Amino acid sequence: MKLKNLELRHFRNYEKINVNFSDGINVLIGNNAQGKTNLLEAIYVLALARSHRTRNNRDLINWKYENAQMKGRVSKAYADTDLELDLDRSGKRAKVNHIEQAKLSSYVGQLNVILFSPEDLSIVKGSPSVRRKFMDMEFGQISGQYLYNLSHYQRILEQRNRYLKQLYYRKAHDRLFLDVLSDQLSAFGAEIIHQRIQLLAGLEKSARQIHWDISLHKEKLKFRYVTALKDKDLTSTNHIYECLRALYKKNRNREIKQRTTILGPHRDDIHFIVNGKNVQTFGSQGQQRTTTLSVKLAEIDLMKSETNEAPILLLDDVLSELDGNRQTHLLKAIQDKVQTFLTTTSLSGITKKLIDNPKVFKISNGKITID
């Protein structure tokens, strides 16, 4: 899919703009604090109806105004779709082809984006919760069922943790009800684990090849889904369900003592293994960067195979973080395949040579001019 056109009103430091984009690479160039990242953010918000930079809608609206409006025309294989998102203090309204959507879930997914920013290194370096969030965000965009299972899982988890607390403080006594909550949690947990393993396998397949190429055929990347269950128990949803149930039964007294659910997909993790070693602890900075890049680029392939449409790639100040070899690979991977928006302060040397016919937008103080 491609974003053909974007119209913004009162978004961040933009008063009113209307731009047409190229289907290939769009370069947003400008000095610091001119609005490059704001434009990427606008595309991200148009796609997901929320920002990656702030939780507060008010931050997205230009301080001089009460509301902001964003419109985009998305072209897909068979038809064009018009998206519109209106933000004001009380909330947001989303329209697809000029029809207001009652549920945001019927809006999100019309435009698929992948954002790559320097903070993404934390997928490799950060805590397990960052990797879980990464899985949940990516897989949730691909599969509505994943999102459904996840939201039910979280709800039941909350209930179960509360009940464990009540059992600990002897405000509740019924162990049978704890069993019911455990069974319910196991059922949704098993679905989530099974889906994660399947989707990760797809992601790993592409990531391995990309990593192999970037490292000049020296490094083999592998993913390992880390969970309380043994590998041999991960074969089917049913089997995972039975094993989770057994584990909850076994750890019942421990969980009551700790007043919380100590195992399940909300505690799982991924290990990225390069040549047999965990990159998070044993990898060099360079290896960690290569891994992040491989995983992010693999997401494009995964999303394409699951949704039949290539997503849109947003690169926020990423080129400056990568050396020549990695830049080459990144740009080779996206050239002619995905519509890309990248921000940079200067188009110098190697980058310029590598990109064919980029459409360059100069951004200065909330104004855009085409170079």
Place this chain on the structure above:
Amino acid sequence: MQYPEPLAKLIDSYMRLPGIGHKTAIRLAYFTVGMNKDDVKNFADALVSTKDKLKFCSICGNLTEEDPCEICRDPNRDRSKILVVEQSKDVMVMEQMKNYKGLYHVLHGVLSPIEGKGPEELNIKSLIKRLQKNESVNEVIIATNATPEGEATAMYLSKLIKPAGIKVTRLAHGLSVGSDIEYADNMTLYRAIKGRTQM
């Protein structure tokens, strides 16, 4: 200027009702002022009598004027089936269907530790007692909502009742009658395929 005290009290009372905000409450209060006195008196009597005259049936927990309730007293009811619902409202909905002739049991809520509702807080004990006393019951139909909490409650009840050798059934989930498949959302279709029946 402030509202005169009686009016302010009335606005405040209306605002306690679900779905009524400040503006609506003011509108209703001024409307009440304009109503004739008999209508207002009837209205007030109706409100008070919900508290004076209504009680919960000691057998099934449904709202009733007389204890036991009309359904529990009715000799023509099928005493081999008990349908378990979350609220008294649900009994009326089922009755309007006119196709169920068994008995009911009202739980007054669902299991939800977050809201402080455990098995002891619901009307479950009396259901078990009922089943122990009446050997004629051979099926318990659970009609809690299809929410995570409703499901948990259904699972809990079935674990409690099944060991006694009584059949426990759950309402079917899936496509609503008369609806087009093309308008069904993904999760509804998913549940409908999971719960498909052989022809």
